[in-house]
Amino acid sequence: MTRRRLNAEEEALWAALIRSVRPLRPQAAPVLVPDASQAVDHTPPSRPRPLPPPAPPPSSRPAPAAILDGTWERRxxxxxxxPDMSIDLHGHSLSAAHARLNQALASAVMNQARVLLVVTGKPPKTAEKSGSSRRGAIRGEIGHWLETSPHAHRIASVRIAHPRHGGDGALYVILRRAK
Structure with missing residues (x-):
C-alpha cells in the first residue's frame, strides 16, 4: 500500500486527537505532531506478539507443609x-460455604486455635461405585479457598481427617502459632 498525504480535514482531526491525549506517565516521550509535508502510513499495524504471563511475585507467606514434625504426624x-474448632460446610451453596469457611478461619485465628476441623462431606456413593473421580463441589473448591484466604499465611498444613472425625469427608486445617 502506498503512503498518501493527509488532507486538511484529516490534519485538523489528527491535531485535535493529539491535543486530547494525555500521556500515561509524565516522563513519557513527547508526542510528535506530523508535519503536513510528511506522508502518513495508513496500513493497519501488525498485531503485537502476546507477552508471556508475568511470573508470580515471590511469596513472603510460608506455604503449608507437606509433612509436619513427628509428633503431629503420629497424632x-x-x-x-x-480439633479446637469445627465447621460443617456440606449442604451449603458454594458461596455460603466459602463465606462460612472464611469466618471460621478468622474466628480460629482470633481464638488462637491450632486445629480447625472442616467437614466438607464425602463424595456421592454413585461416584465411588462407577470409579469416577468426581468429588463434591465444596470439596473440589476448598483447596483454592484456603490458598486465597486472608489467613492463608497462618495455615501450617491441611490434612484429611481421621475416620473418627469424618475421614475423606473432612479436613484438619492446622494453624501456625501466633508470633
Whole structure:
C-alpha cells in the first residue's frame, strides 16, 4: 500500500486527537505532531506478539507443609488429635460455604486455635461405585479457598481427617502459632 498525504480535514482531526491525549506517565516521550509535508502510513499495524504471563511475585507467606514434625504426624495418623474448632460446610451453596469457611478461619485465628476441623462431606456413593473421580463441589473448591484466604499465611498444613472425625469427608486445617 502506498503512503498518501493527509488532507486538511484529516490534519485538523489528527491535531485535535493529539491535543486530547494525555500521556500515561509524565516522563513519557513527547508526542510528535506530523508535519503536513510528511506522508502518513495508513496500513493497519501488525498485531503485537502476546507477552508471556508475568511470573508470580515471590511469596513472603510460608506455604503449608507437606509433612509436619513427628509428633503431629503420629497424632494425625492415630486419630489422637482434638480439633479446637469445627465447621460443617456440606449442604451449603458454594458461596455460603466459602463465606462460612472464611469466618471460621478468622474466628480460629482470633481464638488462637491450632486445629480447625472442616467437614466438607464425602463424595456421592454413585461416584465411588462407577470409579469416577468426581468429588463434591465444596470439596473440589476448598483447596483454592484456603490458598486465597486472608489467613492463608497462618495455615501450617491441611490434612484429611481421621475416620473418627469424618475421614475423606473432612479436613484438619492446622494453624501456625501466633508470633
Amino acid at each position: 494425625i495418623r492415630g486419630g489422637n488429635i482434638n
